[in-house]
Amino acid sequence: MEPRTALETAARLIYRFLMNSIFANLPTTIFETMSLLARETGAVNLGQGFPDDPGPEDVRRKAAEAVMDGWNQYPPMMGLPELRQAVAAHYARFQGLDLDPAGEIMVTSGATEAIAGALMALIEPGDEVVLFQPLYDAYLPLVLRAGGVPRFVSLEPPHWNLTKEALARAFSPRTKLVLFNNPLNPAATVFCDADLALLAEFCIGHDAIAVCDEVWEHVIFDGRAHKPLMALPGMRERTVKIGSAGKIFGMTGWKVGFVMAPPPLMRVLAKAHQFLTFTTPPNLQSAVAYGLGKEDSWFSEMRAGLQRSRDRFEAGLKACGFVVLPSEGTYFINIDLAASGINEDDAGFAQRLVREFGVASIPVSAFYAQDAVTTVLRFCFAKHDATLDAALERLRRVL
Numbered sequence: 046m047e048p049r050t051a052l053e054t055a056a057r058l059i060y061r062f063l064m065n066s067i068f069a070n071l072p073t074t075i076f077e078t079m080s081l082l083a084r085e086t087g088a089v090n091l092g093q094g095f096p097d098d099p100g101p102e103d104v105r106r107k108a109a110e111a112v113m114d115g116w117n118q119y120p121p122m123m124g125l126p127e128l129r130q131a132v133a134a135h136y137a138r139f140q141g142l143d144l145d146p147a148g149e150i151m152v153t154s155g156a157t158e159a160i161a162g163a164l165m166a167l168i169e170p171g172d173e174v175v176l177f178q179p180l181y182d183a184y185l186p187l188v189l190r191a192g193g194v195p196r197f198v199s200l201e202p203p204h205w206n207l208t209k210e211a212l213a214r215a216f217s218p219r220t221k222l223v224l225f226n227n228p229l230n231p232a233a234t235v236f237c238d239a240d241l242a243l244l245a246e247f248c249i250g251h252d253a254i255a256v257c258d259e260v261w262e263h264v265i266f267d268g269r270a271h272k273p274l275m276a277l278p279g280m281r282e283r284t285v286k287i288g289s290a291g292k293i294f295g296m297t298g299w300k301v302g303f304v305m306a307p308p309p310l311m312r313v314l315a316k317a318h319q320f321l322t323f324t325t326p327p328n329l330q331s332a333v334a335y336g337l338g339k340e341d342s343w344f345s346e347m348r349a350g351l352q353r354s355r356d357r358f359e360a361g362l363k364a365c366g367f368v369v370l371p372s373e374g375t376y377f378i379n380i381d382l383a384a385s386g387i388n389e390d391d392a393g394f395a396q397r398l399v400r401e402f403g404v405a406s407i408p409v410s411a412f413y414a415q416d417a418v419t420t421v422l423r424f425c426f427a428k429h430d431a432t433l434d435a436a437l438e439r440l441r442r443v444l
């Protein structure tokens with residue numbers, strides 16, 4: 046029915062342009078804010094997590110060759126068969142997993158699509174979803190948009206570990222799904238065996254599905270080996286494991302992700318993927334298939350290179366007088382402001398650091414939806430030595 050009065054017309058216009066409140070009310074992300082400030086002020090940008098290095102040349106060359114010589118039309122919805130084979134072989138080699146490339150592996154446009162698709166496919170409105178704070182910024186809006194009800198477990202520095210009491214408070218008979226990130230960005234921790242066993246016990250006890258964001262699985266230090274939650278007894282049939290070639294090869298713009306799940310879950314995940322992106326550029330898929338087959342030494346050298354950058358930056362931070370939290374994995378290292386004698390909160394200090402000292406970082410409170418920890422600041426160390434040294438030169442003047 047057409048509006049008859051000016052008031053009705055105004056009401057209709059307001060209604061029409063009322064957009065989805067979850068996205069309409071989201072502020073600009075801290076990553077954009079900090080990167081913008083870094084550009085404006087000419088600061089060294091250790092905020093957003095991407096490496097200075099351009100990525101392995103042979104893998105990039107494969108992608109370029111595939112564009113020129115290959116098939117550039119829609120690849121199969123589930124991903125190129127050669128990539129699904131390569132993913133299966135890769136996880137058998139590095140994590141002892143036995144995955145069927147035909148029914149248990151799907152290629153997505155980055156881990157982000159895999160996470161969004163899993164939440165859309167698995168959550169019914171009203172289902173409770175256990176989330177761990179600090180949490181990756183995409184999780185909460187996607188859970189809410191899927192109709193999920195978040196139940197937070199707050200992790201605290203310096204160990205960020207799970208406790209039975211905290212899990213017992215968050216899990217309930219309505220728990221449908223747990224979204225778990227290991228290694229954990231931004232805490233830069235790798236969950237220990239006891240934490241994984243505790244989480245598995247709660248998932249099994251509450252018959253919940255675990256969606257495991259393991260994009261940092263290869264970026265772990267000091268001889269650690271990644272343990273997928275999927276490999277724990279009783280978890281295989283209830284786990285969706287998510288990986289990202291962008292993180293494995295240090296080319297974050299590639300957005301090639303993979304999802305591994307048992308067939309009954311995969312069938313539904315595939316339905317969501319079908320209408321989210323349907324597919325992912327074929328040249329990047331074939332280059333990633335090649336890359337995943339690289340010899341073990343490439344992966345250990347990649348880790349060693351990042352570990353060397355971590356050590357260089359960590360030693361520099363300590364020499365500046367900052368108290369540094371352990372970085373066990375990811376591209377990140379955190380400083381504890383309170384322990385360093387800084388009484389400002391992380392958001393205010395991050396602003397001052399970029400404006401007055403010329404170093405961009407990320408306040409970890411931005412990764413909390415409630416009861417934020419406000420005393421921790423994150424830096425990305427996946428940078429050239431010269432970039433790290435330039436940042437340290439500036440940080441030396443802070444304390």
Ligand SMILES: Cc1ncc(COP(=O)(O)O)c(C=O)c1O
Binds near residue numbers: 156158258260288297
């Ligand atoms: C925990 C976590 N999940 C997912 C992503 C996004 O992965 P992708 O670029 O493959 O979508 C990131 C990127 O930083 C991340 O840190």
